[in-house]
Amino acid sequence: MGTWLVIFVLAGAFLLQTVLSYFQTRYYTREFVRLRKMGRVVIGRKRGIISAGTLVLFAINAEGVILTASRIQGVTVFARGRQLKRYDGKSIASLTVEDCKTENKLLQKAILNAVSNYNTIMSGGQIPPSPSFFQKIGLFFKQRVAKSKA
Template sequence: MNIFILGAIAIIAYILQIFLGMKQIKNFNSVYIRMKRKGKVAIGRRPGKIASGTILLLGVDHTGLIKDAEMMQGTSIFARFKPRPQFVGLDIHHLTEAPMLMKENKLTRQAAANAQKIYLEVEQGNHREEAPVSPIFNIGNQLSLMKGTIQAKLTKRSV
């Protein structure tokens, strides 16, 4: 097969992935904004690199009761948010102790625990969001560290 045809297929697939990824982000933003207009939103996530990833959005009132819940779970860019009415009416302070949570899959339980943990930290004023480091930035950091180490060794030998 011609290399140009393979290249064109790869470029088209990449553009399609970008487009569908943007639609997924738009779906997240619309659900988040809709919930945010009603009150606080607790976001629980259980990222997945190989396995399925999960994002749980919980609309919480001023007393801590969950008024709205939607979850996106899947490995592909076709995953969308779906209502999760079983969370409605629960107190987020006691979410991980709820008997209904034991009926959910492991990823949902982890996302719910993450949402509760972050909500409680924010409520107490102790939450600090740690920005994830991109793999490219991480490689850059590693190269900078290696360069500094090599330069330090070279300057010690030349002295």
């Protein structure tokens, strides 16, 4: 009986996670589409494994001027977007650390990631995919082994 209870609890948790992730993705898609109707959208992110994750979305015009900005930040799937009005009218290519120093560290990193993504794309480059969790673990151990050999 105990084994079946554990199986049902795990299956229920998996199903709940799937449903909540669906709603989070749906919310993000609606927010993206809303901004996309205004112009191009630049996205910056700072992943959080245990801490809060942060997404920042900038709707920009053809000259790279920010029309509106929105952030989605939180630990759970219940995180919702908030407007960032202080960036309206600024050029995304010229945003610096000084421009976002009043924001929390995660939001600062997401904003700077968006600026980096914009500059990379505008210069004709491609944004490299971020490594997966297991790739990060492999890189960590690879660096440890390299340090111990040196």
